[in-house]
Amino acid sequence: MLRTRIALVVVAATLLAIAVSVVSSYRGVSGLVADQFDRALVDRADAVAAVLDAGRVPAERPDTAEQLLLPDGTVRPLSPGRAVLPVPPGALAVARSGEGRLMDETAVGDRTFGVLVQGRGEGHGALVVSQDYAGAERVDREFLGRISWTTAGAAAACAALSWLLIGRILRPMRRLAGAAERISSTQDLNTALPAAGRDEVGRLTLAFEVMLDALRRSREAQQRLVQNASHELRTPLTSVRGSAELLQRARGRLAPEDEEKILGTLVTESVALDELVRELVELATDRQADEDPVPLDLAAAAEDCADRFRRRTGRVITVGAAGAGPDRDGAVLVLARPRALHRCLDNLLANAVKFSPGDTPVTVLVESAPAGPERSAGGGRGGDAGRRGDGGGGRGGVRPGVPYVRLVVRDLGPGIGPDERDAVFDRFYRGAGTQSTPGSGLGLAIVHDLVTADRGTVFAGTGPAGGAEVGFTLPRAVPAVPAARGR
Structure with a gap:
């Protein structure tokens, strides 16, 4: 069905456009979230370092864990009772030098943490700040979920709107198809076609109208040709039949000159019939076409x-x-x-x-x-x-x-x-x-x-x-x- 196929094409094009937009948006949002996460780690590390330098203990946060990495590799949590988190490779080098900064990821069970290792000066080791990725992952899930529902709703609305609008656009085409089917079934070339607009369907309707007009004229010409031909054929056929019946009734009793006259009439009318039929065939078929x-x-x-x-x-x-x-x-x-x-x-x-x-x-x-x-x-x-x-x-x-x-x-x-x-x-x-x-x-x-x-x-x-x-x-x-x- 043409309406269904066009609607499917429109929906597919819409979904493709949404998919391109979603992928571009997701990449942009992911980049922004990662930047924000990294900035938050740096800010937390600077704040914890300042608190340590002041001789105080930093306040605990549920999504972060802070610990000190000593030059000898010992890890000491800054919050009592907190589990020791593994440090990424290369963190010990920062702790021994007391300079530089390292950002990496580490996994604990099914949880992923972002880790920032920041040197505290020679001989003082390094500060290790870890932040749970659960917040970022939640943002990703919510973004994908909302985009999925939005996409599904947009596709459904696009399908419904396309179905209605395409049906309206194709209405003249359906009317034209109905008229063509009626003409095909009834052979009535005088069937009225729907009004022609100015679009492509209107041009097609005008083309059908011209074709129907040509067919009507052709049928009228054929009918006239048949009527005229039957009229013209009747005269020589009547003459031939009359002469043949006369010969049949006479059965040799006619005078030679009368018989010769009748036979001459038969030959003349036969020649006329042959010429008439030949020219009718020539006129009807146009062999030179x-x-x-x-x-x-x-x-x-x-x-x-x-x-x-x-x-x-x-x-x-x-x-x-x-x-x-x-x-x-x-x-x-x-x-x-x-x-x-x-x-x-x-x-x-x-x-x-x-x-x-x-x-x-x-x-x-x-x-x-x-x-x-x-x-x-x-x-x-x-x-x-x-x-x-x-x-x-x-x-x-x-x-x-x-x-x-x-x-x-x-x-x-x-x-x-x-x-x-x-x-x-x-x-x-x-x-x-x-x-x-x-x-x-x-x-x-x-x-x-x-x-x-x-x-x-x-x-x-x-x-x-x-x-x-x-x-x-x-x-x-x-x-x-x-x-x-x-x-």
Whole structure:
């Protein structure tokens, strides 16, 4: 449990801080007690020496014992009836010289005494003053006992306070976890999240809200895709089923030309179904998502695609480049995924070839501009983050101030009306007068998704000579400037 773990960490940190303080304090107090004990021994020795010099006997104290150490090693207590305490090593040397001072410890049974040996002059031996350490030991015990109880109380208070405060701090986290569990169990993406604050939990809540919003848009887009796909699939499936049932009922009684017509319808509708399913899979899975954007020569890619369409359709398709920069031998480089870029070019050329007369040319123009213009937000499709471009309708998002490259495909077909410039990029959209034209209505939608995934825009409008112009912009790939060599 997170609350318990954090509380334990806080208590452990508190105990560590108290332990450091206690050790430092104990060492300081022990030093002070030892100094006081030594000073008391010196004061007692000076007082006893003064009394002896005056020819009197010092008054007895319960915690001290005084005795004389003669030069011959004889020990004589100054208080009658007192036991003789052992003298420390080196005391006899002080007694014989009658000069100097020696401090040491001695033990009698389970008691420890501090001993001061002080010379009384040559031939007079030394004064030995002993003081029981019981008082100092009592101070140590009381200090440690009080510190222990204080530490235990502080740790208990810290644990209780930490538990309460951490619970309050983690309350938004528990609410967020509860909301996430409800969403996980009910699959209801409209579940309200707790209010977001300005701290880290608030940032996490905002991140969850953004994620839920993306999931909601994705689910709505999937549902729309399924509904639209079912609607679009119903027409060719109905035609295929009707033709098959007619052949089944006729059982060879149809005229050859009628049978050939029905079989042609079956083949045509099967091809349409195959194309529709293929583009649906392409749109739903984005097979190019595993590619990384790399610098590509947009004009060269457009020429490759145009050459394939020339051989396939026999149409006149010209490719031109204007405003080429110094990227690489005059090439216009863009930052895009290779397969995705070729897919976009194929769809644009296929769209132009399909909706323009066979004896008219198709023109592809690649233009390089210094920096991307500011794009104002525009309508998007469900989960698509749309932006409007300049020139006709546009979607996507070229970043302001970033160099970009513009590709446009122009034809001399019926053109695209002002009210259709955004709609042509919707899935399954068919313009006025194009309902009978073969196709799935997904080609430009795929272009939109692939281009916006590479941070580009799409646009559609009417060409200078009439007809339609459809294209996209992509960020320009600026080559790195080589570092100058040092001399």
